[in-house]
Amino acid sequence: MPQTPDTNRGLGHGASLWIADYGSPYEAYHYAVSDVLVWKRTEYQTMGVVRSPLFGKALILDGKWQSCTADEFLYHEPLVHPAMILHGAPKRVAILGGGEGATAREVLRWHSVERVVMIDIDGQVVNECRRHLDEMHQGAFDDPRLELIIGDAVDWLKTVDERFDVVISDLSEPVEQGPSFRLFTREYFAETRRVLEPRGIFVLQAGSVSPVDITLHARLIRTLAAVFEHVRPFSSAVPSFAQPWGFALASSLPLDPLPDPDAVDTIVAECINGPLEMLDGEAFIGLFMVPAHIRRAIDREHTVYTLEQPPTTYTGETR
Amino acid sequence: MPQTPDTNRGLGHGASLWIADYGSPYEAYHYAVSDVLVWKRTEYQTMGVVRSPLFGKALILDGKWQSCTADEFLYHEPLVHPAMILHGAPKRVAILGGGEGATAREVLRWHSVERVVMIDIDGQVVNECRRHLDEMHQGAFDDPRLELIIGDAVDWLKTVDERFDVVISDLSEPVEQGPSFRLFTREYFAETRRVLEPRGIFVLQAGSVSPVDITLHARLIRTLAAVFEHVRPFSSAVPSFAQPWGFALASSLPLDPLPDPDAVDTIVAECINGPLEMLDGEAFIGLFMVPAHIRRAIDREHTVYTLEQPPTTYTGETR
């Protein structure tokens, strides 16, 4: 086991295991890995929990970065709280996906919440996150209000009788070969609408809003608008995603006007357990102030994703 | 000149020249380069203008990504227009740095602007940008209102007698070894204040606002606050920087309340030549709605950069 003199001692490159995340064949974000807590093949994917010197612990699925302890709040707080705040007093919440448990964690902060159903397809991912990512779930899996269903959200959506105040789509990979692409189509947005209470709100992570990669986001907004009377896109900058990330709210009832910052601050103080990291009244307004180029990209888009024409890999339509 | 069978044809990896931008020893953003328009050593640095399949043409200084045609508007519009809008009718504007000419381009859109002084230390960079990056400058260097000074902004600031409505700091590298670190200290912020009209506004690019790299930003805000009565931080997500970017306005006069979106839309329509890409009334509000964790990071910070204790490399204090 020979070795040339180690040129890197003290330079930080001693940690020479890296995650290389190819956003496209033309760009890759490389994150150094200092420790591998778990790396295994599950029934559905390869999963890893690794430690990054910069970003803390991170979940990796099929070799792609999912979220990390250093900045996951910039994803999970916007994913959860705006929908909950606009609803006002959500009691029953469904989470599609969300394996890390961080989405459930934010939902369970709400005093009004009585029941959370989380449906994730990969029980091994959930178990390993539960074991290795307590900073993410913070005990959410032990909360008696949470029912965890290991199963396919596609099947669950079609058969469930219950109705929810908020449904949160926290899924990865809306691609043809992926397990979840159907959940990004008009047909399944209609199924989601079916399981919402009349005043219910649907929120989903909705892809990058980078100007070089915005087609998926724009089409998801168009697809939502084919099903719901009211849709609001918004976005949050998540550094470890290396690009600003889009979300969308959808409902049968109007989603405007937005409450003013003071009203949001009051709701946060009274309805939510513990302080939030990024979200307060001011930040809430900021999330919804969509830059003009994003609104124009959505306006110009007319494609609606259907089961016949679902999202595909970017080498096809989405670029 | 042998070669193994080309495994990459059609996979996008044919372009195997890459810019590797190490934000730290623990993360690197890699951009594929399909063409090198210019690569040369100037008196001050190594400069390149390259083409990226994803991000268009980009300027590289000392091997580090500066800006690119695909998303530079997400940097240059926030850098220029909020200060101009808050002023209302700027006539004289100074730009420290700004070699690509894109900052000057945005300034010169304003009908009220009568004179722009741009001071950049590296005439070769300016010349090559002028030659290869017309998408960036769009003829700004030929506008008779622009005076281009090739020189050190440090010297210029200390000796100039003129007064300006807006001063824009578009400088790179506030590090000890860099040419510009002094321009990020209390002493030079005071010099900048000296060259402002009484109602004048100073704006500067102010570093990353990523939660893992926010110290520089927080200290710059603190340093501005040691010199100016009123300071407002704001931020914009620039995908090719791989992280949200911070800015700051500073003035002797109050910078609030912000105009409402309709008022901003009116100003943009009446005072600015041609449509903007990202900025309108809604986006303007969004820029200033700072997430709570950034405000807290600034509140917690007490260090002020001075000539004796200037910004240094991140391996020292800034992390």
Add this chain to the structure above:
Amino acid sequence: MPQTPDTNRGLGHGASLWIADYGSPYEAYHYAVSDVLVWKRTEYQTMGVVRSPLFGKALILDGKWQSCTADEFLYHEPLVHPAMILHGAPKRVAILGGGEGATAREVLRWHSVERVVMIDIDGQVVNECRRHLDEMHQGAFDDPRLELIIGDAVDWLKTVDERFDVVISDLSEPVEQGPSFRLFTREYFAETRRVLEPRGIFVLQAGSVSPVDITLHARLIRTLAAVFEHVRPFSSAVPSFAQPWGFALASSLPLDPLPDPDAVDTIVAECINGPLEMLDGEAFIGLFMVPAHIRRAIDREHTVYTLEQPPTTYTGETR
């Protein structure tokens, strides 16, 4: 043009332009680039001449490393001299490819050589190498014994009437889509044989001999053996190729026994102008002492490349 504090000053990563050479999707060799001397699109390919802090000046074609001044002698001396030495007194030599001029340089060292014909398809590559890689060609292009033909070696081989003592195949990319894949088939090896003098020797670069990537090499040896009575594989370790490289001699006449080291030293001293870098009698013997696993890989292989079944990209047959 903002920038975070430069973390890399003095760490060697200041040179953050890199060549990333993907030998396969599973391995890549990254070379830092400190200067780009030329980067342009020719009629046939994208070419670059870059400077590497470690490997000197290098030629890059279609984004792939070809050769560099620091170790090209480990490729070009084995490519040229063994065939010439075994011939003894070569007068007329043909070079297929060889754009850098380094193969011609080695051939022209031979006092016996009266005429060299070099056929390269890309005149712009040859011109830029002539201009920027004088360390490689060392004036070979100005030697009156050299005739440079810019054209397709496929056509030249089919039409030329002349006969040669040595023919050297210094071509890249024996892949279906590449310009040269036909020159690696039985049919064109037969054409090559046609242009050889009866005692003539054909030598070609013949791919990697790494155990994980040896199929191309083994099939080329088998294909040569389908045309020539006598074939000898050999190899040389070229560090900038990141793997040991294979070659082959082929002839109608026996290629053994090898001359002993002293005889080679005498030939080198008497027949060749100037000292060689790596080759003398001892090294000559070493080139031909093929490790057992390579001989076994050749023995096990039975595929012969033809125009109907030429070499293809590795994702197909060659792995």
Add this chain to the structure above:
Amino acid sequence: MPQTPDTNRGLGHGASLWIADYGSPYEAYHYAVSDVLVWKRTEYQTMGVVRSPLFGKALILDGKWQSCTADEFLYHEPLVHPAMILHGAPKRVAILGGGEGATAREVLRWHSVERVVMIDIDGQVVNECRRHLDEMHQGAFDDPRLELIIGDAVDWLKTVDERFDVVISDLSEPVEQGPSFRLFTREYFAETRRVLEPRGIFVLQAGSVSPVDITLHARLIRTLAAVFEHVRPFSSAVPSFAQPWGFALASSLPLDPLPDPDAVDTIVAECINGPLEMLDGEAFIGLFMVPAHIRRAIDREHTVYTLEQPPTTYTGETR
């Protein structure tokens, strides 16, 4: 846990965990990792056993590639057998380092071997290799002829009374900060000589022989020559090291002339259990035919490593 459409399915980049091995700040070899079998911090270092799609299972120490199942025979057969063959009938063999067990495996193939002492400092590395790298050790650790000592070879060498026919130095990192740099000095080569039988042979892995990185090798040869009357350098191309690797034999008795190929073949057939991968009579000769530039580099070198002036990192003397 959002994700952009997976651009890499089927492209081979699905495996986006990589080992990045920086030979220097100017070059890095990146290996894709498809599985992490173990990754842990031991008392001495961080160790990993990973699977590479191209190179099989590999041992990683402190983030640096050590050896892999696909080509370790190109390192371990040259490390072990030439010394054993030149000795003729080794009975007692000592191995300094050699955690994977592959060096012991090759030694134990010899029918004449009665006793092997292997001294490795890191028991956890040995245990994990034993558990996860059976392709490497192939049961060597269970051979009753092997005594495994977990300890510092420096201490062992100074105190051991036994004498050995062959001593094999299979150590990593001859650098000032590393645990083993002392074992690459004149003083410890003298200790090694002390534990050799009069006809005994010492062999060590002796660094890269790439022309851009040959100083360490040349100095090790010079240091051996300061202690032993007879020294023979040799080399083998190991693709996963991305460069040809040097070794050296040292003895009080002459190491030449080399046996001829047929004699080696006879020894291999009669004295060694089972077929070898790369080594037979022909390959044996090839190992010792050192290219001229390597011999010149050794001739030009005069530095001898001592405890006062040991090998240091390459940023200092060794380049």
